[in-house]
Amino acid sequence: MSKRIAFLASDAPVAQTARAALIARYGDTAPEAADVIVALGGDGFMLQTLHGTQNLAAPVYGMNRGTVGFLMNEYSESDLPERLEAAEEEVINPLSMQATCMDGSVHEALAINEVSVLRAGPQAAKLRITIDGRLRMEELVCDGALIATPAGSTAYNYSAHGPILPIGSDVLALTAIAPFRPRRWRGALVPKAATVRFEIINPEKRPVMAEADSRAVRDVRAVEIRSEMAVQHHILFDPGHGLEERLIREQFV
Numbered sequence: 473m474s475k476r477i478a479f480l481a482s483d484a485p486v487a488q489t490a491r492a493a494l495i496a497r498y499g500d501t502a503p504e505a506a507d508v509i510v511a512l513g514g515d516g517f518m519l520q521t522l523h524g525t526q527n528l529a530a531p532v533y534g535m536n537r538g539t540v541g542f543l544m545n546e547y548s549e550s551d552l553p554e555r556l557e558a559a560e561e562e563v564i565n566p567l568s569m570q571a572t573c574m575d576g577s578v579h580e581a582l583a584i585n586e587v588s589v590l591r592a593g594p595q596a597a598k599l600r601i602t603i604d605g606r607l608r609m610e611e612l613v614c615d616g617a618l619i620a621t622p623a624g625s626t627a628y629n630y631s632a633h634g635p636i637l638p639i640g641s642d643v644l645a646l647t648a649i650a651p652f653r654p655r656r657w658r659g660a661l662v663p664k665a666a667t668v669r670f671e672i673i674n675p676e677k678r679p680v681m682a683e684a685d686s687r688a689v690r691d692v693r694a695v696e697i698r699s700e701m702a703v704q705h706h707i708l709f710d711p712g713h714g715l716e717e718r719l720i721r722e723q724f725v
Contacts, residue, residue, distance in 0.1 A: 475556055478506035478530070480521055482513030487537040493549055506530045508556055508708065512547075514538015515627075519584050519685050522705045526582075531561055531706035542626060542718060545710050559708035562639065562715045564623045565664075568700040571682040571689040574675060583684035584705060585624025587697045588649070589670050590616035592681040592690060596652055598673035599680075603666050611673060612657070615650035616680075619668055619697045623715060626722050634659055636723050639715040644668075644699070667698040 478501050481491035490512045503509055503525055511521040511534045518534045525532060533556060536544035545555070566582040573579065591597040591614075599617055601609040620629035622637035625645050630636060634647030646668060647659035662668060671694050672680045681690045709715065 474553055475507040476501040476505060477552075477556075478503040478509045480509060480511050480517075482517035482538065484513060484537060487512045487517070490535070490537050490547060490549075494552070497549060498552060503528055503530065508533055510535060510552070511544075512537045513544075515540055515543050516686070518543040522584055522707070523582065523685070526566075526703055526705060531708050533559060533708040543623075543707065543715075545708075545713065555710060556708070558711055560711055560714050562623075562707045562709060564621065564639075564705050564707065564715075566700050566703055566705065567619060567621060567644075567684070568698050569682060569684040570696045571692045572694045573689065574691045574693050579682075579689045581684035581687050581689075582700060582703060583624075583687075584621065585627045585685055586618045586620040586629055587695070588616055588618035588628065588683045589672075589692070589695050590649070590681050590683065592679040595678045597678055597680045600671040600673055601646075602669040602671070603662055605667075608660075611653070612648060612651065613653040614648050617646065617648050617659075617670065619662075620645040620647065621699075622719070626719060630722070635661070636719055637661075639719055664699050667696060669697075670695045 479491045481487040509530045509532045534544035535547045566584045567587050569581045569587045571579045596613050599612045622639045625637040632647050632649045634645045642664040643661045675693045682692045682695045
């Protein structure tokens with residue numbers, strides 16, 4: 473029995489053209505009734521699709537119609553049913569962000585790749601770092617810092633010289649962005665179950681924003697981050713091209 477497929481695409485013309493061609497060939501099903509969701513676009517659209525379908529049972533299979541496509545499979549129209557049948561599933565947990573703003577409001581969001589705190593003014597940010605209620609760094613002067621999942625460790629985290637984490641590892645990467653003091657500090661590995669808290673020192677003078685997979689909250693005074701084990705994202709990859717293989721391959725290029 474063939475799988476019921478829902479085709480979703482980014483706004484890019486190349487993705488929309490691909491969606492039309494695939495629907496003409498295989499039909500289309502609403503995401504709520506689908507056995508599998510096919511996302512057409514780049515990594516940004518894949519993250520958007522995962523967030524938007526996290527309450528649905530269907531796994532997501534991405535095909536690259538964007539640029540990098542780290543979370544995507546190669547695009548092909550002719551053999552999709554066979555590829556879906558042979559695909560291997562990866563299960564990942566997102567991060568939960570709770571950001572408290574200067575006005576007392578609290579904003580929550582989930583992040584599949586990373587949660588970052590970034591300076592939002594001309595001066596460097598000053599951050600106090602607490603892990604599981606224990607003070608670990610009294611003051612980090614930097615452009616920002618981030619917590620990355622293994623799945624997100626090759627994205628912003630890697631650009632900031634953070635480590636690439638094996639997909640099955642039970643750790644998160646805590647990475648500094650352009651640290652000024654301590655100048656040589658590049659971050660740490662923390663347990664996946666840990667709760668990391670950034671407190672902003674002098675936020676009136678040194679404003680900071682928080683981002684969860686590019687969804688921004690401005691004028692924060694504290695950000696708390698932990699793994700959200702209750703949420704699971706199911707991603708499909710072609711055999712031999714899953715996240716574990718990609719993470720290893722990224723370290724040898």
